[in-house]
Amino acid sequence: MTLAQISVLSSLVALVSAASTPSFSPQYDNVSATCARIAKAISSSSGVFYPDSTQYAADIAHYSEGSTQNSTCSVEPGTTEDVGIILQILGRDRTPFAVKGGGHATNQGFSSTPGVQIAMSRFSTVQNNPSSGTVDVGAGLIWDSVYEALNETGVGVVGGRVSGIGVSGFTLGGGYSWKTNQYGLSLDNVAAYELVLPNGVVTSITNTSGDLWFALRGGSNNFGIVTKFTLVSHPQTDVWGGFVVFDGSQYGALSAAVSNFDLTNTDKKAQLIFTYGFLSGNVVLSLNPFYDGPTPPQGLFDAMLAPPSLSRDVKTRSFSSLVQSVPTESVGTRQAYSTVPILKYTPALFQAIQNSSQFWSARLTAVEPDTFLTINSEPFSDALYSYSPSSPSAYPPTRDLPLTPLNIDVGWSDPANDAFMRATLAQATADLHAAAVKLGQAVEDDFLYGNYALADTPVDKIYGKNVERLRAIKRKYDPGNVMGLAGGFKL
Numbered sequence: 001m002t003l004a005q006i007s008v009l010s011s012l013v014a015l016v017s018a019a020s021t022p023s024f025s026p027q028y029d030n031v032s033a034t035c036a037r038i039a040k041a042i043s044s045s046s047g048v049f050y051p052d053s054t055q056y057a058a059d060i061a062h063y064s065e066g067s068t069q070n071s072t073c074s075v076e077p078g079t080t081e082d083v084g085i086i087l088q089i090l091g092r093d094r095t096p097f098a099v100k101g102g103g104h105a106t107n108q109g110f111s112s113t114p115g116v117q118i119a120m121s122r123f124s125t126v127q128n129n130p131s132s133g134t135v136d137v138g139a140g141l142i143w144d145s146v147y148e149a150l151n152e153t154g155v156g157v158v159g160g161r162v163s164g165i166g167v168s169g170f171t172l173g174g175g176y177s178w179k180t181n182q183y184g185l186s187l188d189n190v191a192a193y194e195l196v197l198p199n200g201v202v203t204s205i206t207n208t209s210g211d212l213w214f215a216l217r218g219g220s221n222n223f224g225i226v227t228k229f230t231l232v233s234h235p236q237t238d239v240w241g242g243f244v245v246f247d248g249s250q251y252g253a254l255s256a257a258v259s260n261f262d263l264t265n266t267d268k269k270a271q272l273i274f275t276y277g278f279l280s281g282n283v284v285l286s287l288n289p290f291y292d293g294p295t296p297p298q299g300l301f302d303a304m305l306a307p308p309s310l311s312r313d314v315k316t317r318s319f320s321s322l323v324q325s326v327p328t329e330s331v332g333t334r335q336a337y338s339t340v341p342i343l344k345y346t347p348a349l350f351q352a353i354q355n356s357s358q359f360w361s362a363r364l365t366a367v368e369p370d371t372f373l374t375i376n377s378e379p380f381s382d383a384l385y386s387y388s389p390s391s392p393s394a395y396p397p398t399r400d401l402p403l404t405p406l407n408i409d410v411g412w413s414d415p416a417n418d419a420f421m422r423a424t425l426a427q428a429t430a431d432l433h434a435a436a437v438k439l440g441q442a443v444e445d446d447f448l449y450g451n452y453a454l455a456d457t458p459v460d461k462i463y464g465k466n467v468e469r470l471r472a473i474k475r476k477y478d479p480g481n482v483m484g485l486a487g488g489f490k491l
Ligand SMILES: Cc1cc2nc3c(=O)[nH]c(=O)nc-3n(C[C@H](O)[C@H](O)[C@H](O)COP(=O)(O)OP(=O)(O)OC[C@H]3O[C@@H](n4cnc5c(N)ncnc54)[C@H](O)[C@@H]3O)c2cc1C
Pocket: 063, 098, 099, 100, 101, 102, 103, 104, 105, 106, 110, 111, 120, 139, 160, 161, 162, 164, 165, 166, 167, 168, 169, 170, 171, 172, 173, 174, 175, 176, 177, 220, 221, 224, 225, 226, 227, 328, 451, 452, 486, 487, 488
């Protein structure tokens, strides 16, 4: 931001904070009136939609049905100015709202609301800028579309690993990618954010912007609505990898091979996800090997691919095809995620993971037989947080502790079991964490990845010592707490 922009900004901030002291009567109880006011104020590039329209259905839809709520109306803003107008109306009316990128949040209310659902889908441009080594990406896109647009351009970006994930929530929360060993998190590879501040002002945030640069790098939806990400691009060739499924009897061989990989591999182009799954009473193991080049060095993945598999799709392919190769359709219609931050995947830790899966899946399936439970091991290089030495970020709160986000995922279908499933997942997570601490592969004083964390996680567990600074930035740019009307991890 230039000095002139900063001064314009501070006078606007002052104006809006004066305006948002309670001289307006709250319209909280009449969201329909807010919808009507928005419809009247926005340009023809944007639209407001109501139940029974196909746009509304698409706007409120989420990956996990349990994250969807029936909102009073949905809004598809088409310009940054309209996003600003919408935020001002919502703030003035004190109307609850939600911002949805790709809709993959597994916590209800994080990108859904009974109030006004904002869907970012009209921000859908991908523009490759070879001269600056960046790619502009609209905030309503899913990574699949970005990879498709970049297919055969020779460049790639640091984004989602499987199909369907939104660019916005992923990047604003952190972003563990297939390229994280080489380039860090997604947030370490943003050159600029186009941000609509809670007061409606449209601004560009870069590494010379100070506070908001720090805050947006992990601060999710607390500081406004992002409409565009300018991402740093990297050379992209064809890659190697895919998806392999094994039955439970191969766990000994596979976990030994994955453990050996995590403890000894130094090739940063190589990564993997290894999953212990329990599905309707059966153990199913899966492996996603990845190499950022057409062929992995000989021997690197051999021990993992040697055991007999139930299905196997591993080959040299485009990055886009690699991301599409991992099935992500959910088995149950409702899902919850949690995380146990792990240092290294030792053989003893893999035994604890197996025990945890067996113990807790028995309890889950006793209540709903078709429940699934997956424990996803996501080993990364110890260098994963070393790619932003001069620029601190909201997340991770420390870059000195190479914690990797093991992910536990529970899926079920009956809404009546929501509370039970989440409580059981929380207990399983705490137990596995305790077991990992005992084995020296987790620490008490750790931090959790917000994009995998259960909704009741305290914010200081995600942002650590950064919470106070983030609260101060929040008070400065959102004095009326407009973004507090949207759900998520609130500062
Ligand atoms: C199948 C699956 C696989 C996953 N794999 C990975 C992985 O490999 N690596 C990883 O790091 N994470 C992964 N995740 C977690 C993922 O990062 C989060 O679910 C993330 O929130 C998805 O972003 P989204 O835009 O789809 O989410 P949404 O649900 O749309 O949004 C999530 C949060 O971001 C906010 N938000 C969205 N758009 C904006 C915006 N434009 N401006 C301001 N705030 C906004 C929302 O309000 C909400 O609080 C995975 C999740 C799933 C379900």
